[in-house]
Amino acid sequence: MDLTFTVPTLFGLEGIVARELGFLEIDGVNAYDGKVTFKGGFSEMARANIAMRSGERVLLNVGEFHAETFDELFEGTKSLPWEEFIGSDDAFPVTGYTLESKLFSLPDCQSIIKKAVVERLKKTYMTDWFKETGAKKQIRFSLVKDTAVLMLDTSGEGLHKRGYRAVSKAAPLRETLAAAIVSLSRFKNGETFLDPFCGSGTIGIEAALYATYAAPNLKRSFDAEKWSEIPASVWQAERERAIARIKPTSSDIICSDIDGEAVSIAAVNAKRAGVGGKIRFETKDVRDIRPTFEGGVIAANPPYGERLMEQKEAERLYAEFGKVYRRFKNTRAYILTSHEEFEKQFGMKADKNRKLYNGMIKCYLFQYYKNALGSKK
Numbered sequence: 001m002d003l004t005f006t007v008p009t010l011f012g013l014e015g016i017v018a019r020e021l022g023f024l025e026i027d028g029v030n031a032y033d034g035k036v037t038f039k040g041g042f043s044e045m046a047r048a049n050i051a052m053r054s055g056e057r058v059l060l061n062v063g064e065f066h067a068e069t070f071d072e073l074f075e076g077t078k079s080l081p082w083e084e085f086i087g088s089d090d091a092f093p094v095t096g097y098t099l100e101s102k103l104f105s106l107p108d109c110q111s112i113i114k115k116a117v118v119e120r121l122k123k124t125y126m127t128d129w130f131k132e133t134g135a136k137k138q139i140r141f142s143l144v145k146d147t148a149v150l151m152l153d154t155s156g157e158g159l160h161k162r163g164y165r166a167v168s169k170a171a172p173l174r175e176t177l178a179a180a181i182v183s184l185s186r187f188k189n190g191e192t193f194l195d196p197f198c199g200s201g202t203i204g205i206e207a208a209l210y211a212t213y214a215a216p217n218l219k220r221s222f223d224a225e226k227w228s229e230i231p232a233s234v235w236q237a238e239r240e241r242a243i244a245r246i247k248p249t250s251s252d253i254i255c256s257d258i259d260g261e262a263v264s265i266a267a268v269n270a271k272r273a274g275v276g277g278k279i280r281f282e283t284k285d286v287r288d289i290r291p292t293f294e295g296g297v298i299a300a301n302p303p304y305g306e307r308l309m310e311q312k313e314a315e316r317l318y319a320e321f322g323k324v325y326r327r328f329k330n331t332r333a334y335i336l337t338s339h340e341e342f343e344k345q346f347g348m349k350a351d352k353n354r355k356l357y358n359g360m361i362k363c364y365l366f367q368y369y370k371n372a373l374g375s376k377k
């Protein structure tokens, strides 16, 4: 089966998601601004949902057309083969967004798309009343520069909802972003990995899943599991495939935080994620960290000075963190913060810095890896 799927991504993560899909042996992958598309059938769709780390959802493309007027939107939508995907009892709510398009009123676009799909299905099912009590076939549309793309959401809840984070302290990092930071750090089996500002443990947990090749969404469910056109055996086979890929790791993964309550929460979350035994948790002020290992990775999402503490306090902390980091030998560091002058406070210019969004907050991932070949003192 040759279907096209769209994976929306956080801005800046398109290349990482494309690479992840490649690792999953998924073909026809293309990256665009804010999304990645791939080709395949229901097996690839299930695999991407279960095993992808940094993508937000998996959407099945139903069709694409140009629409500058409500008439064009209605006719374009009606011409698509909705009956191939939506059964007579299925629920099909509509949601979406428009960007740089002549049609910009979301409620109007939503109701026109809904009416057009109903119009199409009326003919197939010989009825003009849809109960919508069956499986959920959430229609998602994007209207960008007058091109409408109509899709069905196979994931349901966003893929960052792994199911392991039952509890969190303030300002937790989105799991898909934490996974991307781990991937960007090029963390390798056998290396030590430290998050000294672990909060609810997201970065360390994603690192442990990554190190063991464990699929992050193996245990959760997806909307498309209830779709009658997809046999349960497809999902079972992909879950078995994901389980078969799991490998042991010799990496030491350490999560620490000054806040003991946060550390306890992180430990509970890690256990729920199935990696409790793979992470060492410590309650520790970053200032008290000593270089107990060489090489490896320090990845962190320290307080930004916006949400959690005052700017000056954050700056003093970055300076102390910089001193601690410079005592390590050959260790790479990946630090996510929204603070524009982080490098100045940290005392080192980053080798690379990448703009990323943590929710609505524009952040930078400051990357230090070149000096990892020698001492930084």
Ligand SMILES: C[S@@+](CC[C@H](N)C(=O)[O-])C[C@H]1O[C@@H](n2cnc3c(N)ncnc32)[C@H](O)[C@@H]1O
Pocket: 168, 169, 170, 171, 172, 173, 174, 196, 197, 198, 199, 200, 201, 202, 203, 256, 257, 258, 259, 262, 284, 285, 286, 287, 301, 302, 303, 304, 308, 317
């Ligand atoms: C933005 S939060 C980290 C969130 C985390 N990435 C997550 O996903 O939950 C920053 C963390 O830094 C911790 N922190 C603040 N000052 C610290 C210090 N001096 N040493 C270590 N941790 C500190 C806070 O307790 C907080 O948990």
